[in-house]
Amino acid sequence: MKIVSLISIAFLASCCEATSQEKHLRGEQKNEKIHVPAISTKRNLSPSCNVPNLNWIGDGYCDKQGAYNTVECAWDGGDCCQNTCSESIFTCGTHGFDCKAPSTLTDMTISAVYLGAGECTQGNGQYPLKFTKAYHDLKPHTSGTNTAATIARCQADCIRNSAWCRAAEVVTRDDWLSPECSLVTDMASFAAAGLALQNNSFGGSQNMGGVNYRTYCGNGGVCTQTNWAGGSLSLRAGYRCYLIEQSYLGEGECRQGNGQYPLKFSIKYYDLRPHTSGSNGATAITRCRATCKENSMWCKAAEVVTRDIWPTPSCYLVTDMASFAAAGLALQNNIWGGSQTIGGVNYITYCGGNGVCTQTNWAGGSLNPRAGYHCYQ
Numbered sequence: 001m002k003i004v005s006l007i008s009i010a011f012l013a014s015c016c017e018a019t020s021q022e023k024h025l026r027g028e029q030k031n032e033k034i035h036v037p038a039i040s041t042k043r044n045l046s047p048s049c050n051v052p053n054l055n056w057i058g059d060g061y062c063d064k065q066g067a068y069n070t071v072e073c074a075w076d077g078g079d080c081c082q083n084t085c086s087e088s089i090f091t092c093g094t095h096g097f098d099c100k101a102p103s104t105l106t107d108m109t110i111s112a113v114y115l116g117a118g119e120c121t122q123g124n125g126q127y128p129l130k131f132t133k134a135y136h137d138l139k140p141h142t143s144g145t146n147t148a149a150t151i152a153r154c155q156a157d158c159i160r161n162s163a164w165c166r167a168a169e170v171v172t173r174d175d176w177l178s179p180e181c182s183l184v185t186d187m188a189s190f191a192a193a194g195l196a197l198q199n200n201s202f203g204g205s206q207n208m209g210g211v212n213y214r215t216y217c218g219n220g221g222v223c224t225q226t227n228w229a230g231g232s233l234s235l236r237a238g239y240r241c242y243l244i245e246q247s248y249l250g251e252g253e254c255r256q257g258n259g260q261y262p263l264k265f266s267i268k269y270y271d272l273r274p275h276t277s278g279s280n281g282a283t284a285i286t287r288c289r290a291t292c293k294e295n296s297m298w299c300k301a302a303e304v305v306t307r308d309i310w311p312t313p314s315c316y317l318v319t320d321m322a323s324f325a326a327a328g329l330a331l332q333n334n335i336w337g338g339s340q341t342i343g344g345v346n347y348i349t350y351c352g353g354n355g356v357c358t359q360t361n362w363a364g365g366s367l368n369p370r371a372g373y374h375c376y377q
C-alpha cells in the first residue's frame with residue numbers, strides 16, 4: 001500500500017514532465033490509479049482494444065484488472081511479462097507480473113494486425129490456401145477466456161510459420177462450439193519455404209510439425225492458382241482475420257529517422273467513407289500499401305489514416321526528395337499542399353512539415369505515435 005502525499009500531488013500539478021515522483025502515484029488499495037501524462041504505446045494495438053485509459057498500456061505497470069492484458073491490447077503493451085516490460089512511468093514489476101502473452105508475439109519485427117471481422121481472402125477477393133485446425137481443448141469458445149486463448153494461439157501458430165503464413169483466421173461461429181484456426185497463405189509462398197502439399201485437394205490432410213491440418217485451396221481445390229497479393233477481408237460473422245505483418249511499424253505517423261516530417265503525397269479514399277463501415281478500413285490499408293509497393297522505386301512507407309473524427313480514410317505515400325528524384329520523378333509543386341500527379345492520379349504534397357521538400361531525408365524512418373495513424377514499411 002502506498003501513501004500519496006499532498007506534496008507530491010502539488011509537485012505533479014506544477015510540473016509538466018514525467019518524473020520519478022509519479023512512480024508512486026498509482027493507488028493500489030482501491031484498485032484505482034491516478035492519471036499520469038500520456039506516453040507512447042510501444043506495441044501494436046488492435047482496433048478492438050477496448051479499455052478506458054490507453055495511457056496505461058505500456059506504462060510499465062501490469063494492469064491485471066479490465067481488458068488491458070489481452071491480445072487485442074498487446075498484453076498491456078508488454079507490461080505484464082518480465083521479458084517484455086519496458087520501464088516507463090512505473091518501474092516494471094511494481095504491481096507484479098501476469099504473463100499471458102505467447103513468447104513469439106513479443107517479437108516486434110513480426111506482429112499480428114487485426115484486419116477485421118471476416119474471412120482472410122486474397123487481394124482479388126478469392127479464397128487463398130488455408131490449413132485449418134480445430135482447437136478442441138478450447139471448446140466451447142463461448143466459455144470464459146476460450147476465444148481470447150484461441151486468438152492468441154492461432155496468431156502464435158502463424159507467426160511461428162511466418163516464413164509462409166500470411167494471415168491467421170480465427171473462427172468462433174455460433175453454430176460450431178469448437179473454435180478453429182486457419183493458417184493462410186498461397187501456393188508460391190508455401191513452396192518458397194521449401195514445403196510441399198501432401199494433398200492437393202479440397203479438405204485434404206496435411207501434417208506439419210506433427211500436427212494434422214485440413215487443406216482448403218482457392219475455389220474448388222485448385223491450390224496452384226492461389227495468389228495472396230496482400231490479402232483482403234471478406235465480411236462474415238464469426239470470423240476474424242489477422243494479418244501477420246513483418247513491416248507494420250505501429251500506430252503512428254511515418255516520420256524520418258530523425259523524427260522530422262518526410263515528403264508525403266496524400267490522397268483521400270472517398271469511396272471508402274466512412275472507414276468504420278464494413279471492410280472499408282481494411283480496404284484502405286491494403287489499397288494504400290499496394291500503391292506504395294507499385295511505386296517501390298521511391299515509396300518508403302505507406303501511412304493510412306483512419307481517425308475517429310474523419311470519416312474519410314487517407315493514404316500517404318512517404319518518401320524523401322533524394323529518393324523521389326532518383327526514381328526520375330520531379331515535384332510539380334514544391335510547396336506545402338501543392339498538387340502532384342502520380343500514375344494519372346492527383347495527390348497533395350506535404351514536405352518536411354514546413355514545405356521545404358529539399359531538406360527531407362528518410363534515413364530509415366521512425367514512428368511518431370498518434371491515434372488513428374498507421375505506418376507500414
Ligand SMILES: [Ca+2]
Pocket residue numbers: 056057058059060061062063068076079
Ligand atoms: Ca499498464
